[in-house]
Amino acid sequence: MDVAIVGIGIHPFGRTPARSGLQQGAHAARLALQDAGVEWGDMQFAFGGSASAGSADALVNELGLTGIPFINVANGCATGGSSLIAAYNAIKSGQYDVGMVAGFDKHDRGAFNADPKELGIGDWYGEVGLMMTTQFFAMKIQKYMHDYAISHNTLAKVSEKAFINGSKNPNAWRTKPISVDEIIDSTMVSNPLTKFMFCSPAEGGVALILCRADHAKRYTDAPVYLKGATMKSRRFGSFEVFAPSQALQQVDGPTVDASNAAFEMAGVGPRDIDVMQLQDTEVGAEIMHMAENGFCEDGEQEALIQQGATHIGGSMPVNTDGGCLANGEPIGASGLRQVYENVLQLRGQAGDHQVPGDPTLAYTHVYGAPGISAITILQR
Amino acid sequence: MSNQIPIAEGLFSWPAAKPALLASRCKRCGIAAFPVASTCMACSGQDVEIEKLPSRGTLWTWTIQQFMPKTPYKSNETPESFIPYGVGYLELPGGVRVEGRLTENDPHKLQIGMEMDVVFEPYRTEDNGDEVINFFFRPVRSPQ
Known part of the structure; x- marks a missing residue:
């Protein structure tokens, strides 16, 4: 039994002082129900996640107390992907016919301040100033630039593209294009990455309605099928965020593992993908994730990005809605935003950020602490 | 003392x-x-x-932390007195790559592959006057 996505809803990302994170989640949930032509009372189950805006299952207070099982998922940046996998399996197993996946969040301004203890690391690690995701991403791209000759200009071009795409997306946070020079000259945060090369914690909500594929046409003329959904944690030897040490012998990270598993599950390869949303918490991540997900060889990004291949009209459009860079990262909602965008793309409803050529296969990827990755492959 | x-x-x-x-x-x-x-x-x-x-290794990668981290960061600094600091992974032969603070914070004086020593120096002073010692990585020599 295949699984289809038959309804999608989003609350605009960015800052919405008048609404709590929960209310943003409820807004997205109502739109998703409306999109599928169903009522909350039709939902047989729900999975949801929120990192900083309360329990996802508090959504029932907004949507109605119907008695369904609503399970909270907490998996860092992979929360949305993990919720989706849980829902996929719930339907695939035959237990349920139709249900909801929801994610929302509302974070304070500024970088996340993680607690080492929650990850089993000593207090000293945070006290001396190593408990910073920004440092990891900076050090990973620093090494990658050294090994594969990626230029600073290419780093900036990733942000430039993100803000251009954001300007075409009415639900994005950052909607004003910023020049390459302005990006390079903005405040240095963690060398080589400047302020405009990082995404920020933000707010937003996304909800999806999933059902058995053979019921999909009851809800929509344009179902999108979940052909692959995988999540992996790190193996020994991969270079990960919040690691006081790493092994001398390096192995592939969880992105590579989750990506390989997703392609195998879907029975397709990287060359078949028409549009991709890759975790871009900063520009280096997008560059490295292009190769880690199999879309190019290490080092090819320099030419691809300089040639504009990752733009909406390019040969491999990446982060067509502006990605995390233009939308910010509300952790609970971020991975589902990628899926929302891909459903729009596959339905041909993405408006100014629609990729040309009637895309049929779309790919999402998230990466997060302490070394996890989740992938989805969607097909119309 | x-x-x-x-x-x-x-x-x-x-x-x-x-x-x-x-x-x-x-x-x-x-x-x-x-x-x-x-x-x-x-x-x-x-x-x-x-x-x-081992007390000497090679710098595998690095960055400079340019702003003062929030809690749980615990130094004697204030946002006004904060000095950007280097962070890197030092590859210690036969052992592991260890992450730590660098004594150097000038990006022009840091290069992947340069030799560094592990040193132990005061990091902050507690209210009772105790000096808290941390490990740092110090360049053996300036890059050419």
Whole structure:
């Protein structure tokens, strides 16, 4: 039994002082129900996640107390992907016919301040100033630039593209294009990455309605099928965020593992993908994730990005809605935003950020602490 | 003279004439880990022995932390007195790559592959006057 996505809803990302994170989640949930032509009372189950805006299952207070099982998922940046996998399996197993996946969040301004203890690391690690995701991403791209000759200009071009795409997306946070020079000259945060090369914690909500594929046409003329959904944690030897040490012998990270598993599950390869949303918490991540997900060889990004291949009209459009860079990262909602965008793309409803050529296969990827990755492959 | 205490017990030998970072090495698979752990992350083995890591290695990658981190960062600095600091992974031959602060914060004086020594220096002073010692990586010489 295949699984289809038959309804999608989003609350605009960015800052919405008048609404709590929960209310943003409820807004997205109502739109998703409306999109599928169903009522909350039709939902047989729900999975949801929120990192900083309360329990996802508090959504029932907004949507109605119907008695369904609503399970909270907490998996860092992979929360949305993990919720989706849980829902996929719930339907695939035959237990349920139709249900909801929801994610929302509302974070304070500024970088996340993680607690080492929650990850089993000593207090000293945070006290001396190593408990910073920004440092990891900076050090990973620093090494990658050294090994594969990626230029600073290419780093900036990733942000430039993100803000251009954001300007075409009415639900994005950052909607004003910023020049390459302005990006390079903005405040240095963690060398080589400047302020405009990082995404920020933000707010937003996304909800999806999933059902058995053979019921999909009851809800929509344009179902999108979940052909692959995988999540992996790190193996020994991969270079990960919040690691006081790493092994001398390096192995592939969880992105590579989750990506390989997703392609195998879907029975397709990287060359078949028409549009991709890759975790871009900063520009280096997008560059490295292009190769880690199999879309190019290490080092090819320099030419691809300089040639504009990752733009909406390019040969491999990446982060067509502006990605995390233009939308910010509300952790609970971020991975589902990628899926929302891909459903729009596959339905041909993405408006100014629609990729040309009637895309049929779309790919999402998230990466997060302490070394996890989740992938989805969607097909119309 | 003020009392000097390590930032965490068991992270490095202290007090010692020649302090060193401490690692655990798995007796089953031979993989070293820092900080010392009772279980081997490589093979799940639980029989480990503690050893001193080498005091010199090569810089694997680095960055400069340009703004003052929020809590749990704990130094004697204020946002006004904060000085950007280098962070890097030092590859210690035969051991592991250890993440730590660098004594150097000038990006022009840091290069991947440069040699660095592990040094132990005061990091902050507690209210009772105790000096808290942390490990740092210091360039052996300036890059050409």
